[in-house]
Amino acid sequence: MTGDRRPGRPRSEATRRAILAAAIDELTERGYAQLSVEGIAARAGAGKQTIYRWWPSKADVVLDAMLDEAASLIAVPDEGSLAADLAGFLVDTFRQRGQRPVLVGLMAEALLDPVFAVQFRDRFLFGRRDALRTVLARAADRGEIAADVDPEMLLDIVFGVLWYRLLLDHAPLDEEAGRQLATLVVRAAR
Amino acid sequence: MTGDRRPGRPRSEATRRAILAAAIDELTERGYAQLSVEGIAARAGAGKQTIYRWWPSKADVVLDAMLDEAASLIAVPDEGSLAADLAGFLVDTFRQRGQRPVLVGLMAEALLDPVFAVQFRDRFLFGRRDALRTVLARAADRGEIAADVDPEMLLDIVFGVLWYRLLLDHAPLDEEAGRQLATLVVRAAR
DNA sequence: TCAATTCGATACGAACCGTCTCGATACTAA
């Protein structure tokens, strides 16, 4: 790779991190609706153009920031049974506190901007989906999933409940809920 | 009631309908992200102030428009079995075509504006949720739902999958999907 | 030394926001 051997001033890693941190801070303090590129630049001590040079939109900044700090902690449990794996996956997912404002903001942006929606799906949503798909495939090999059950529908049930509760905030998203959901999915799969 | 016996020029029903229709037309033609109060007013041949006098935000206009034309077609099937009732409810729901842009726009707005989120939940989401809760209550009376199963979690499974597929648009939301989901829920409930 | 590139900063036009004002219109009450 000759990527970082080009002439000219190199990209500032310090500024990059300052922008990502400023985006998360602004988002959690004032909410996604109040988030602006100008606000991020001001808090980061950077120019607007520096942001637009590297990210197509503020949503991409937030997505990068989240992926950076989450470091893709997609654990793929393998406890030997679908019930244990599912419960582990859900409890592990629900344990991540304080991410709701970020996730809700990213989803809102994805609903409004089809271009960003692709980024959001490919770089975040489908990653976690693939992890759970692996879990289901192992369960199918063990005969825990009936032949007439579409694994994709099971995936949609798990992530559907997860996102529905996250977005509406009408019911808890805790370990108890995780165990409940895991039990029902195991039963549905037969 | 003396409500429509006040002094002064009465509210124009024609203008009200023109605004609601203009909102839906603008939304479906250009998308929710491009929807503006100025655009609605221009297309409706109305003044901006006329919109702001009756609705707090553009999202409330869209919500009113949708509730107006949908006329709250919340059917509560009663076929004698949970399987049949669920399949009926889902197939009936999925049959409503062309509503995706409207629903996605309303959800996006609800995620960004907590005040509107309350309107959205109370005037739309909870209405359909109540209908399905009635279906589940009857099934419970018939002994089709195990005692250890929380009906609220079953509701979240149904609406979770519905909204997850609607928002992400990664899998079909057709009658086949409805039957599949109904089968799984019946199994989960035992 | 020189060309290339990024940096922070700021100016710019465009769009839309929500408020306000205007004269015209349509209704009630006296």
Next chain:
DNA sequence: TTAGTATCGAGACGGTTCGTATCGAATTGA
């Protein structure tokens, strides 16, 4: 008929954010 009241369409207004363009300074490789 007249006075009072509320709505109507239209548009001006200041404010905010957008995304682009431009500036001189800073930092690199050749």
